[in-house]
Amino acid sequence: MTSIQTQVYFLCLIGHIYTTDTCYQPISLQPCGGRWLDSQLEFCCNNVPHSIDSNQCCCIDTISGTQVLHTKDQICCGGQLFNKTDSFGMDQNCCGPEVVRESDKTKMCCYPPTPKTTQSGPLPRLYHYHRDRYPFWENASCCSNSIIDKTTQKCCNNKINEITMDTSNWHCCNQTAYDDRSHYCDKGDPNNHTVKLYIIDHCDGIPFYKHLNTCCDGVLYPYHDKRNYECCGNQIRNLMTEQCCTESSRVISRSRLCCGSFPTGIDGATHVCCPHPRNSSEKLVLHKKAPQARQCCGYGVYNNDLEFCCMGKPYPRSDYQRCGETYLSPKTLLKYHFMSSN
Structure with a gap:
């Protein structure tokens, strides 16, 4: 068994013995003029101890x-x-x-x-x-x-800048003063703010400052940093949390799937987005009857492992072998002819 030894020292101060060790020294004990004093009772000024009740201060x-000793009614x-x-x-x-x-x-x-x-x-x-x-x-x-x-100067972080008479339009950007009617402070880099000249652009014929607004297909938004946002049609999306459905130019959550003009997209775990059988420009949202049903077939969905789709209808693979002008049944070997008009 290993023993731990602690080094103990004894300090004799004003007739009292204080115990301390190498890891701790009482905070109230301070050296002053060749001796130790208790800072709860005394203070040290220019290496001379003084009582804290003496109405004196040291600065x-x-x-x-x-260090100068003075009373509390004086300044040095x-x-x-x-x-x-x-x-x-x-x-x-x-x-x-x-x-x-x-x-x-x-x-x-x-x-x-x-x-x-x-x-x-x-x-x-x-x-x-x-x-x-x-x-x-x-x-x-x-x-x-x-x-x-x-009226003619502005102090920015302890640096003097010369300005024009209209002081209400002048502001500081680090140590540089700027007139907000023609310039702005670019705070993109938190460690290096810089003064930049306004860049004027047009959004559907309306002039705007590019550092104040973002234009998306004719619609003005408050400024969004291009490193984190981008336009999606006339909407604006967060690159981290949203996606752009290019077919409809709609913004939806990244957790959902795009599906035609459906404004919030669909939940891919429970639904399937299918082309409309009669209108190719539209989409249908169909509910999954089973998790394995992932593919579209007319107005329904089917499991490709157990079924195949023919003419907009699912057929079980156990009963039918192929889809063409005829369906062949392994049980009856009967041929069913389907009119082209159907």
Whole structure:
């Protein structure tokens, strides 16, 4: 019998002994300044333990990358501490190394796409209203940490695009802006959306955009991807679940069989589709009396192993040998002549 040994270690922390092993270490224990602390009671800031009841916080200064201890009523901007509210009781926030009042409409802070947590990477930028430099201030917006004029520029995934004045028609396709009156965003490839020019076609004389509609024999449908759909006459079918009955240009389920003009086809397990004996352009749906009856004969179906069809009627092979101008019976050897008029 094989024995399993577990390595056990003992940690002595603040007068208490904690037991742990190589697979598990208590989550609440963290190293700080050369000793371990219980994070449920203390927090570590710049390698110095502090009590969680001290009304203090610790944050990483985005400018210097160092940890700064401050009270919960303060904010840390660029290595300096500021009150969360100014002398008028108005809320303040950091914009990089600067502090700005939230309600100050003469300033705008633009943030990079990813908040900076180390000394590398772009910083937020604070813009101040200037009549000559930013005459579009009322229409100003941010694009990453840059300021833009919304009436002539559009931000798409942190990239600035120049646009015309009619902004309501402009949209983003990945990082590219496009005017939906002349272009569209092709999303066929989910990993690579591209801007394409409209292609105009005609459907029974009616103009239409090929990326918005599909035309099937003069009938317009909402756009269907040709990789999964195709036209069947003036209908449209799903290539995976439906089939096209070419004789009638009808769409039916792949689980059924085409049969003339029958709109939903037939169930091949219980019925047979037969040509009409008097009208070749029509079809008959005949019920199978037995699973072996699979072939048509006039107004009925028959089992080819036991019967043969002659002049639109099934005859048992046990009684008749062949079909022609006469039928030969192996029992009576009598000949029956059938008039050609029949």
